[in-house]
Amino acid sequence: VVKPIGQQFSSIGAIAGATILGDGQVCLILDGQNIARQIQSTQRHKQLSEAVYRQREFDERRLIMIVDDSVTVRKVTSRLLERQGYDVVTAKDGVDAIEQLENIKPDLMLLDIEMPRMDGFEVLNLVRHHDMHQYMPIIMITSRTGEKHRERAFLLGVSQYMGKPFQEEELLENIDALLVASDSEVKS
Template identity: 40%
Template sequence: MVIDDSQTIRRTAETLLVKEGYEVVTAADGFEALAKIADQKPDLIFIDIMMPRLDGYQACALIKGNAKYAATPVIMLSSKDGLFDRARGRIVGSDEYLTKPFTKDELLGAVKAYLKSGQ
């Protein structure tokens, strides 16, 4: 699942992942994502930090706070690369932190690292 308020980022990530054979669900913000997570039960979640209504930190904390989804890897996406931002991501339970713009190799490397089966 790719959650980002930027349609460009959602499309880019979705295109890269679909080309590699992954099924991708997208959401424009944290609220939309939470509804889709319950329906789709994604194996991996990429989430932007800066979004309207419910930011990435808040959404990640809610996802990780739910016993059903606590084991689902959450990878934060941000244009910020500060130590504070990375630490805050860890505090709310994120598993990884990718800085935007990410490369195809970074995105696919994160997927492969967290999805042991590869699909």
């Protein structure tokens, strides 16, 4: 006799029910068809993810510049973006970023505010007045989450403003949305 296992375990699709053996032990009964469906679904999802990743590899890879004086932030953010298929270039401060922008054209910039030699506001202002980079999407990521800093950033033309520490998923969503918007502006 097979008994349902109750609501607590009903979300576990691989288990159909349970029975009690002659010696009193509880034995779970597996749902083979549901297990097969879950395996197929997982395989389809994996194939789709691989196809999207291959397509991103095939397409021109997007270049993102990370400007932050923290070595840790640069490394962690670089790894995150590289795992997502982006090419990454880093700058240790605003002066380094401006020097590199003479030779490269990133698709997007992640920018800190508080840095030595040249802060994020100065970088943002220079980029917005540079013919080649003025329309580049810029996400400012900073520990300065007060309204005063946020307002100044948007007045200078930042595309998005995020606090530190940031949520990886939120950052990736913002990057994707800004790159899609940037692509559609270029095409129109």
